[in-house]
Amino acid sequence: MADISSKFLGIKSPNPFWLASAPPTDKEINVTRAFEAGWGGVVWKTLGEDPPVVNVSGPRYTTLMSQDRRVIALNNIELITDRPLRTNLEEIKRVKRAWPDRAMIVSLMVPCNEESWKNILPLVEDTGADGIELNFGCPHGMSERGMGSAVGQVPEYIQMVTAWCKQYTRLPVIVKLTPNITDVRMPARAAKAGGADAVSLINTINSIIGVDLDRMIMNPSTDGWGSHGGYCGPAVKPIAQNMVAEIARDAATAGLPISGIGGITTWRDAAEFIALGCGTVQVCTAAMVYGFKIVQDMCSGLSNFMDEKGYKSIDEMRGLAVPTVKNWNQLNLNHTEKAVINQDSCIQCGRCHVVCEDTSHQAIFAVKDGQRHFEINEAECVGCNLCVSICPVPDTITMRKLAPGEMDLRTGKPVSGEYANWTTHPNNPMRSTA
Ligand SMILES: Cc1cc2nc3c(=O)[nH]c(=O)nc-3n(C[C@H](O)[C@H](O)[C@H](O)COP(=O)(O)O)c2cc1C
Known part of the structure; x- marks a missing residue:
């Protein structure tokens, strides 16, 4: 014990x-x-x-x-x-x-x-x-x-x-x-x-x-x-x-x-x-x-x-x-996440779509095949986490970390693995205090 x-x-x-x-x-x-x-x-x-x-x-x-x-x-x-x-x-x-x-x-x-x-x-x-x-x-x-x-x-x-x-x-x-x-x-x-x-x-x-x-x-x-x-x-x-x-x-x-x-x-x-x-x-x-x-x-x-x-x-x-716990400028800007909606538990309330559309990045589709259906548009998603925060059903929207080399549809570039160890990376201006 x-x-x-x-x-x-x-x-x-x-x-x-x-x-x-x-x-x-x-x-x-x-x-x-x-x-x-x-x-x-x-x-x-x-x-x-x-x-x-x-x-x-x-x-x-x-x-x-x-x-x-x-x-x-x-x-x-x-x-x-x-x-x-x-x-x-x-x-x-x-x-x-x-x-x-x-x-x-x-x-x-x-x-x-x-x-x-x-x-x-x-x-x-x-x-x-x-x-x-x-x-x-x-x-x-x-x-x-x-x-x-x-x-x-x-x-x-x-x-x-x-x-x-x-x-x-x-x-x-x-x-x-x-x-x-x-x-x-x-x-x-x-x-x-x-x-x-x-x-x-x-x-x-x-x-x-x-x-x-x-x-x-x-x-x-x-x-x-x-x-x-x-x-x-x-x-x-x-x-x-x-x-x-x-x-x-x-x-x-x-x-x-x-x-x-x-x-x-x-x-x-x-x-x-x-x-x-x-x-x-x-x-x-x-x-x-x-x-x-x-x-x-x-x-x-x-x-x-x-x-x-x-x-x-x-x-x-x-x-x-x-x-x-770091200063903001010590954070790894090459880390990339995208939201994922679990369609099995989604209750189709649409709150994620509304807030993303009105206040964030227009990254959630609302309709598929003429039906009410919410899906992430990875080409726009910046991984801000707003949809995760406001979704009323726990664990229905989660964030997925893109692996180094995986294509980020938003930037059109593969995710760089170069800065994986950002706190000690030589390009990090704060590394001496990291
Ligand atoms: C009604 C009330 C009276 C308090 N009186 C004192 C006090 O006499 N001396 C003190 O150091 N803090 C006092 N505090 C502050 C608490 O000790 C504590 O710092 C503060 O409430 C934050 O903790 P909490 O979020 O768990 O309430 C008082 C707080 C409350 C709510």
Whole structure:
């Protein structure tokens, strides 16, 4: 059986699934239930200085749903914990004592001055927690007070605060990054320069979920006024994965451990983040939508997958997909694919034809012998994959790779095998960094 236990910065947990800092980790009662259900660790809801913040009463969470009412994304305008610091610290201490085999990370956000960080760190150490996570990511409410993403958007501040934390605590320091920036490598590099032991990402993305057109007010609203929130859930996974991969393949942050966050709902999502370089993964929305027991499917799914593929440990599969993530100009332009329609399973809905005709390459015939019948016109098909993406019947349209030497009817030339090994080919301008 594969070993799914994780050792991240020396912090052991029975599996790589941690709950992200958010409502599911705000209280002893929640975290105890989470550990009973099997979560490997938690990042406690972000602590701040007393007096605690005051949250709005009214919609704090709003969902974006698919037509079959699945949650695609969640928008929230919640702040950090609104409970007294001492209450949280006492609960953290009790939970860590009761669950010594689980990872207990404490998320922190205090004003951007050395004294504030110096004061809070010993209090956290005293709880017996395994590490701290610096919340440089919350995009609303706290950022207007000069904290959260207001720090995470300025690499110099990230480096400075991280360095203070490394100076005043012996606990491992994880820097949680905001996605509300242009190039995620800059804050990651700053975290490393400040001495961070790891980065975690992503926090939530600035968002307005909608407008109530009857009342002509932003939705959700607090007594008629709204404010942008933080976007998370399955919709943000592709954004998070790109940012994780950017850091994983950046030579300047090579080897910096990563805890992946953003839309993780199934074991597959987690396995993808691990393949892109993450040592642990964190989950918030999926737990808020489905409850804590989803971790059981995540563990068994990951374990079965690893058994099937022969991976003995998380470390063995970590980062395996990273070398395949390249800059666009490193791609092999001599690789050629064409769409193929399986006539046995085609339901003749014609969607592939309509979109190809209207928006792409006019490469799907609609009629044969006077009958409704859809077939690829290889002389026009560029292999763009739009028909595969919109076909409602799985595996009915697939892509076929043309073999070297095979005639490409579109170009009228045989497919060249010359650049088969493009990443190391001398004509590739990027080969030195490939
Ligand atoms: C209601 C809510 C509250 C959150 N509060 C915090 C917080 O206090 N500190 C923090 O670092 N992140 C906070 N987050 C962000 C999550 O930890 C996580 O980074 C984000 O939701 C992306 O993960 P997901 O797609 O699995 O939800 C919050 C998210 C939600 C939905």
